[in-house]
Amino acid sequence: MRFVSWNVNGIRACVTKGFKESFDSLDADILAIQESKMQKDQLILETPGYHQYWNYAVRKGYSGTAVFTKKEPVNVINGMGIERHDQEGRVITLDMGDYYFITVYVPNSQNELKRLDYRMDWEDCFREYLLGLKKEKPVIVCGDLNVAHKEIDLKNPASNHQNPGFTDDEREKFSTLLEAGFVDTFRYKYPDLEGAYSWWSYRFNSRARNAGWRIDYFVVSDDIKDKIVDAKIHSDIMGSDHCPIELELDI
Secondary structure (H helix, E strand, O other): OEEEEEEOOOHHHHHHHOHHHHHHHHOOOEEEEEOOOOOOOOOOOOOOOOEEEEEOOOOOOOOOEEEEEOOOOOEEEEOOOOHHHOOOOOEEEEEOOOOEEEEEEOOOOOHHHOOHHHHHHHHHHHHHHHHHHHOOOOEEEEEEOOOOOOHHHEOOHHHHOOOOOOOHHHHHHHHHHHHOOEEEHHHHHOOOOOOOOOEEOOOOOOOOOOOEEOOEEEEEEHHHHHHEEEEEEOOOOOOOOEOOEEEEEOO
16 A cells, blocks of 8 residues: 655645646555645545545635545544644544544644644644554554654754754654654664655755755554555655655555
8 A cells, every 4th residue: 555645835836836747646545635725615626536535724724634545434534523623624534444544734833932832732632642543453644743853854953953843842742652652654664864854945945955854754553563665755746845755555
């Protein structure tokens, strides 16, 4: 099975920059997007052979997620069932029968870390949500987790320390998730690979210089880590300030 995740930073903009061509070439069994930035009926996206599921933020032009899957799920759940966290369209869970597939767009801590406290609460709730699912069957989580876990995961760790996405608090929350029984699939396959990033600022010609961050992940429950075949970062695919990432899993 081939899974793909991509923060498109506005699906309506991304479709004018080759999204459909990239979607077709990736040919994933399940493809998830984050930061769709749209409301229902603002875009009709034709994806023959795929079922589409969307979760929209209450606030217009903000956040949002979607999943495109060849196989119809048993059930689809939007959000975590926690009202204070379910207004921004950040989580979609697909019950695929043998496993759960979740796409997530983790809140950004924002400038001056003004949303860090909210982010910490969100992280704890999301981890508990995943642990509840894990008790039932294997879990595959993908999305923009808005954190570079280790120094190897961004180009300039020293100058970015305590900036949003590389605070000690955010990194510790990701460590706590892994310690709770989950695996960062890319580092499982490539523990020492440097220069592997999934997001680049639009400023300072960052992408051309590969001055990036790895903040997009596939994380799986540790009961299926032996089924990880490969993990990829499609840095050659344009259309957003993020690139698609891929997980191949023998499931």
